[in-house]
Amino acid sequence: MPSNAKLHAYLHGQIQPLESAFLHVRDLSIQRGYGIFDYFKVQQGQPVFLADYLQRFYESARLMELAVPLATDALKDVIQQLIQVNHLPHSGIKMILTGGYSANGYDPGEPNLIILQQPLTLPTPEMIAQGIKIITYEYVREIPKAKTINYSTGIRLIKQIKEAGASDVLYQKNGVVTEFPRCNFFIVTQDDVVVTPDADVLLGVTRKNVLKAASQKYKIEERAVTLQDIAQAKEAFLTSTTKRILPVVQVDEIVVGNGKPGAVTLELLDDLVALEGRQ
The missing domain is CATH 3.30.470.10 (Aminotransferase class 4, branched-chain amino acid transferase, N-terminal domain)
Structure with a gap:
């Protein structure tokens, strides 16, 4: 290299x-x-x-x-x-x-x-198989639709993330979650609806392609997602260019579903990799 x-x-x-x-x-x-x-x-x-x-x-x-x-x-x-x-x-x-x-x-x-x-470094098979823990932080990014170079909040929280034994931080405001510093967030409900926040988020390209792939097999929704929704969800995952789809198995003290990467998440990852291969 x-x-x-x-x-x-x-x-x-x-x-x-x-x-x-x-x-x-x-x-x-x-x-x-x-x-x-x-x-x-x-x-x-x-x-x-x-x-x-x-x-x-x-x-x-x-x-x-x-x-x-x-x-x-x-x-x-x-x-x-x-x-x-x-x-x-x-x-x-x-x-x-x-x-x-x-x-x-x-x-x-x-x-x-x-x-x-x-x-480029992609997530390891071990990270995908185990999923990751994340924490939340009360913050809404300024001008969310613009991909600015201002990552001050996310960078400042790196120490807090590591101290919590977590991999990333999910922004939320009054219990409504939005996005990570560098990723979008999804949940899968108990009846297999794939849901992602629709307000105060950067419209990720991977987010767009995951929604496209998911719509071929599942009902999709772009709407407000709350911490309570996460507690009741069957699965959760994040999406980004460098991470593709990475399962989220714990949010703060909330264990998502059974605490393991879910079938819908892993299926959508396979679909995304196949879609990239057709480019």
Whole structure:
């Protein structure tokens, strides 16, 4: 696997060695944490669900009043060039759009577009077989429909998550759950309805594809999900680009279902992997 020293990135309008790709300290992403990003997988040298990720990237930019310096086709060309240069057939690509170099440390400048490619790590078979424990925290992310670079709350809670022997944190407000810092959340009811929160969440691409796959076999619902719903659920799982589908077997002190990954969750994981393979 190539080392970081051999990888390349896109910045300032060109592909260059990763080790020499730097932003100036005047960039608003450094000064104020202002910017957006998106992330997608590359399998066998081909981006997976790229159109969906690009659509969300441009929408996040619009919501944050940032102009993407490349049109869609030009951005696709740069992505393909980077894939060819880096020779990472199985990887992840992150596109970051910053607030640009600010003259006064507050007003946006011309956005800087950064594209990085790194090796990808997926959940181990053991994690899938055992499921994970999560904790909850009272918080609703600002501008949920935008995938911003502000992960301050999630990062600040890493120590608390580890101390609880958990793997992640699920945001909730007044008992209504929304999302993880980097994932969407689902439950499966006792009568096999697949449910995911519909408000104050980022509309994940994996979330979209899981709903599509689930609708072929089960009833699906996008609605409010409460902590009480979790306590009564048969299964729970999270979804994301890097985790695909990962079973959740405990939420705080609530054991979900029988405390083991459920049949519906594992079936949907198989369906998602098959869907990715058809891209």
